[in-house]
Amino acid sequence: MAMPDVTERPRPAPGTPPLVQLRGIAKYFPGVVANQDVDLEVRPGEIHALLGENGAGKSTLMNILTGIYQPDAGEIIIDGYLKSFASPVEAIAAGIGMVHQHFKLVRAFTVAENIHLGWSETPRRISAQELEARTAQLSASLNLAVRPDARVDELSTGEQQRVEILRVLARNARVLILDEPTAVLTPSEARELFKALKEFVARGNAVIFISHKLDEVLEISDRITVLRGGRKVATEPTSACNEKMLAKLMVGHEIVLDDLRARGPNAIAKSNEPVVSLREVTARDSTGHTVLNKVSLEIAGGEILGIAGVAGNGQKELSELLTGMRAASSGQIMLGGRDVSAASAGDFVDFGVGHIPEDRLRSGLAPALSVTDNAVIREYDRAPVSLGPWYRPRAAAALARRIAEAAAVMVPNYSMPIRNLSGGNQQRFVARREMRIATKLLVAAYPSRGLDVGAINTMMRYFVELRDAGVGIVVISEELEELLNLSDRIAVMFHGEIMGIVDSAGADIEQIGLMMGGQRAATPVRAAAMVH
Amino acid sequence: MAIRLQRLPSASPAVALAARAIAILLALVTAGLLLAASGAQPLKLAQQVLKSTFGSGFGLEDVGLLVTPLILTGLSVAVALRIGAWNIGAEGQFYAGAFAATGVALFIPGPSIVMLPLMFIAGALGGLIWILVPTLARAYADVSELITTLLLNFVATLLVYYVATGPWLDPGGHALATTARLKHDMPEFIGIVHWGFPMAILLAVITAATFSFTRWGYEVRIAGSNPQAAKYAGMPFRRHLIVVMLLSGAIAGIAGMLEVAGTVHRLQGGISNNFGYLGIMVAVLARGSCIGVIAGAALMAVILNSGIILQTQGVNTSTVLAITGLILFFTAVGDELAHFRIVSSKPAEA
Amino acid sequence: MSDLRHLSRRRLLNLGAAAGSSLLLPPGLIRSAHAAAPLPAVAEKDALIAFGHTGPVTDEGWTWSHDQGMKAVKAAFPQVKTVFVESIPYSADATRTYRQFVSENACMVFATSNYGDFLYDVAKRSPKVAFYECDGRNPLDNLSTYYVAHWYPTYVTGVAAGLMSKSGKLGYVASFPVPSVFSGTNAFLMGARSVNPNATMQVITINSWFDPQAATQAGTALLDNGCDLLFGIMDEAGYLQVAEKRGAKAVMWNTDIRRYGPKAYISSIVIDFKQYYVGEVKKRLEGTWTPSSTILPMGAGVDRDAWGESVPEDVRKQADAVREKILGGWSPFVGEIKDAKGNVKLASGKRMSEAELYNWDWPIAGISGL
Secondary structure, eight states: OOOOOOOOSOOOOTTOOOSEEEEEEEEEETTEEEEEEEEEEEOTTOEEEEEEOTTSSHHHHHHHHTTSSOOSEEEEEETTEEEOOSSHHHHHHTTEEEEOSSOOOOTTSBHHHHHHTTOTTSOSSOOHHHHHHHHHHHHHHTTOOOOTTSBGGGSOHHHHHHHHHHHHHHTTOSEEEEESGGGGOOHHHHHHHHHHHHHHHHTTOEEEEEESOHHHHHHHOSEEEEEETTEEEEEEEGGGOOHHHHHHHHHSSOOOOOOTTSOOTTOOOOOSSEEEEEEEEEEEOTTSOEEEEEEEEEEETTOEEEEESOTTSSHHHHHHHHTTSSOOSEEEEEETTEEOTTOOHHHHHHHTEEEEOSSIIIIIOOTTSBHHHHHTTTTTTSTTTEETTEEOHHHHHHHHHHHHHHTTOOOSOTTSBGGGSOHHHHHHHHHHHHHHHOSSEEEEESTTTTOOHHHHHHHHHHHHHHHHTTOEEEEEOSOHHHHHHHOSEEEEEETTEEEEEEESTTOOHHHHHHHHTTOOOSSOGGGHHHHO | OEEEEEEOSSOOHHHHHHHHHHHHHHHHHHHHHHHHHTTOOHHHHHHHHHHHHHSSHHHHHHHHHHHHHHHHHHHHHHHHHHTTOOOTTHHHHHHHHHHHHHHHHHHSOOOHHHHHHHHHHHHHHHHHHHHHHHHHHHHHHOOOHHHHHHHHHHHHHHHHHHHHHTTTBOTTSSSSSBBOOOSOOOOEEETTEETHHHHHHHHHHHHHHHHHHBHHHHHHHHHHHOHHHHHHTTOOHHHHHHHHHHHHHHHHHHHHHHIIIIIIOSOBTTTTTTHHHHHHHHHHHTTTOTTHHHHHHHHHHHHHHHHHHHHHTTOOHHHHHHHHHHHHHHHHHHHHHTTEEEEEEBOOOO | OOHHHHHHHHHHHHHHHHHHHTTSSOSOOSSOOOOOOOBOOOOGGGOEEEEEOSSOTTSSSHHHHHHHHHHHHHHHSTTOEEEEEOSOOSSHHHHHHHHHHHHTTOSEEEESSOOHHHHHHHHHHOTTSEEEEETOOOOBTTEEEEEEOTHHHHHHHHHHHHHHOSSOEEEEEESSSSHHHHHHHHHHHHHHHTTOTTOEEEEEEOSOSSOHHHHHHHHHHHHHTTOOEEEEOOSSSHHHHHHHHHTOEEEEEESOOGGGOTTTEEEEEEEOOHHHHHHHHHHHHHTOBOOOEEEEOBTTTEEEOOOOTTSOHHHHHHHHHHHHHHHTTOOSOBSOEEBTTSOEEEOTTOBOOHHHHHTOOSOBTTEEOO
16 A cells, blocks of 8 residues: 655665554454454654544554453554553553553652652662662653652642653553543643654654644644544555545544534623622632632523633632532632522522533542433432432433433443443533533533544533523633634633633734733723724 | 462352352361360251251241341441441441431321331431541541441440430330330331331342442542542542441331331340441452342351251350351351462473 | 379279269259250161360360260260251350251250350251250250369369469459459369468459460460469360470469460360260160259269379379369358458358359459459
8 A cells, every 4th residue: 555655754775664553453342343354553753643533443443452352353552563461561561651641650750760650660679769860861862851759649630741741651662552642731831742743753653643633633743543433544644635535534524613602693692690690709729729719600591601721820719609509718609599508509599500620530420430320410309200209210211312312322221330431422422411400501611521523512612502502601622713613702721710702703812821821911801892 | 299388369250159158168167176076966956957948937037137137237247348348337337327317206106107208317317427527537537447436335335334224214114124015017018027128128238239330439430449540530539438338327227127127126235236346347358349248148047046946055155256257167168268379280291 | 194194093083983972963954953854865877966166176175075075975876866066156156056966867966155135046946946045044844964074174174273373363364254264263272272371363354165265365464464374265275385485383274285385284174075974874865864954063073184294292192182172072162252342252161062163253352354
């Protein structure tokens, strides 16, 4: 298969075998074809992007390559030799290392200790200083800056990721697999990561880069393989790709990202009275630190308010406050003109506030319980699921079916644990469940995190549908483009404070970026609209 | 073509049941081989065990008597598991229930028709009080109930030894180290099996139905599976935790009351026969299901009763313990293996 | 152990047996004569005789002694089938075990410890089976009780203890606060006080007849509290080993276990049920079995063991003189006796009956911890 190669990097000599070659890989789970007939070739010196929707089979394929799963069919060829990995240890020994989305570091250990943990080359007896010196040396030779003596739980997410990568590279990995590496990074951290990856492949190694983000895939990769429905649909040099075509390959049809801010003809207009208003609300965490500082906000019915900012600047706390899961230490929360500063999460549900939480598996769902149990978590206390004190499993199952249908989620068995659903399906399921009760307000924290283009689009359509029905919506996201496309106004958070609120129409991205970095809006809050 | 095992996230009930049956069979075969190696005749022993357990009213009655406290202590542990708590203290609550019921029977005069219900309530309250401190410590200070309930077992055991050999010692001098025979017996149901047996089954059914068919049961299910989700849904996790743990203690207390009023008729040290700890095993065998506890307790009772029969056949106590352990071990392995299926992997066509 | 010791012990017991048979101490005096019709005869080859023990038959003590009795039965009646279950807990499991014996058609069931209602309830439902309860107190027409008059040899060893204890503080490792423990502590201390009126005794209860670890801990605690001589009612040698290690002395129970502490060993309350068991089985097979309540007297079922190597000659003489006196019909258990609270429980000059000794349920003055 001759492919035009247009990378400017040094090409390996002809006849050099690919670092990794997968041939005819298949993997079946009960009722699911996770992979079928997948071929993949990763050459020395390239960054190879693996693109695909949720459930396209990317993770399964990488789990096979790293020895976590064994393929039901197909061959793994490393450096020209046929291999089979019974465990991740064998895969690492063969030079294949993976950095997962969720880091596997021991938080109470130092960076040096984490690097040396479970490593055959760690000397049996060694002092902390020696460990740190070895780590510093590694860090210098691989050009990945880390602080050897820092404890992992003091590190930022970006630093933790570098430790994770260093850990893998220290074990002489020649193929580095990164699963959604930039999801947790700030833009500048992402740039640093890309630089390090380019240096790594320049030494004749390879990177497999799993992502949903088309722009960064186009920026960093040399070639792109797209998976859909467990099968490979294409492998193309990046120079021959553009966003539109990749999106089409991923979902199987063209996606039109139109301006979602436009109202449909039957849409209910934005209300004059706010559905929710915060007045000088301050909140503290359990250790007494201020996590929200004098936040004032108003959200009208039929309006989408975007919350922008780098993760960890109070967005999560704000979403909890707006849904009754967190109490304010001072200030006032008004819901439809009623003071609810002291109300509980249950009261907020009764009032018509839906909540798509940041970490659905940890708080929005009970992963070990059935799809049905999870479906009715918002409506179990009212007819038809309940009659008086009685709970009706049949009515609950019927409701679960309705939600699954609305979310277009295929559920083979409603009594199976919901964790068996894929991440994207869980998210759509939660979103549909929350939309049912969100008659006044829907709070969605990072609704598109971990979703592919198609699923994100669906999610956005959900919000539009709800907005047009007159519901107020708060969307917290780190994807500025998404917020600009969807929301009417964008509030920018920094260190628990609102730096400013701008109208999306004609908003200045530069200005928002500056606010995300801690600069207050130069003009009064409402003035942004006049700039336009 | 290679044959490999593949792990599934959840096992279907039919596969799980089959795995268990195979596991028990394998355990018995292994035990039989060991017995044969030590010079016994396993087939004859097996025949004797079957005959003695199922072939006679005697055997079935013994199992019925044994299964009653096992259902209840198993239920006690399973109920606590619903809210995600491990009640290791069913043993202590059993003693506390037996103690309270005995106190009522010894010191309050009255006809049995009044006294038995009173003893029942006292037993439940005894168990409830015994788990009260661990419950509040867990609910308000996040102290692990694992440790606190376990430690209170020793306190309860010694308390019962003390009263049975001291202040409450049988004044007639007709029995050693026990209280006087209680005047109120649980009426007999079938043979020597008292009415506690159907009551235990009924209690398990009612509890299971409560968890399945009430709003409260649903809330407990969510809260026990993921407290964060309960908070998210506005459910009162702490209140549910307290109520469910107290219920768990009360059920173990009822087990103690029934043992004293139905089977032993006197309070004495050692009366629990380790039912509290065996209850943990029953709940695990039942995979935390309140209805499954009945089957788990039945299996456990048959195993324990077979152990007694084997001993009367000249197999020594340690061998019997080893066989019992073997069966439980194989069952646990079988449960895990039920999650796997065998697949063959073919290399791709070139 | 050395043949000499065994010889001396056997001779001692035989001597006692002769004394017993001369009716100096009449056995079987707890229950008035019983007029129940004898159980029918059983052919030797059809007889199944079951034993239920509280400890393991390997305990080298109480249960081992009863197991020797079972072996004697087998030797006397080779066609008889025997079965035993060891380590039966004092719970409803005991009922299940005894019921199982019945369902297997045992014609005699011996419970070698007090199982109370657990045995009684089974016996009541199985009138065709002859039951026995050692240390039992609730007889039935088919339930006999039997025990040993251990208080006499205990008194004799108590005399030796009183002579040998330097501090006069004696320690006792008790199982449960039951009559055999009260008669043991009381007889021992009375023996000691007969030669050292200031002797006292401290008791620790461990809630088991067989728990070597707890017995060892209790023994250590007693020595730590200033006791220099230990007695108890354990089925094994735990506290003897403690005494040996700490240079103290000990009087034991059941069997000759001096090898676990030859220097510490004073003597033991040795028991022998062989003759009794063989006799009872004979009655059952012949069809002359009727219920009885028997206390085997000193010399015919219970006695002191041969003295330990560290017991001085004069101590042996003094204690053995008391033993001879008892065998001659004298009783040390004569008032006035006060209990631990100082109340006079037995008036001056009054002699305790065997039944009173068997059911003794209060500690005498000088005993603490019981």
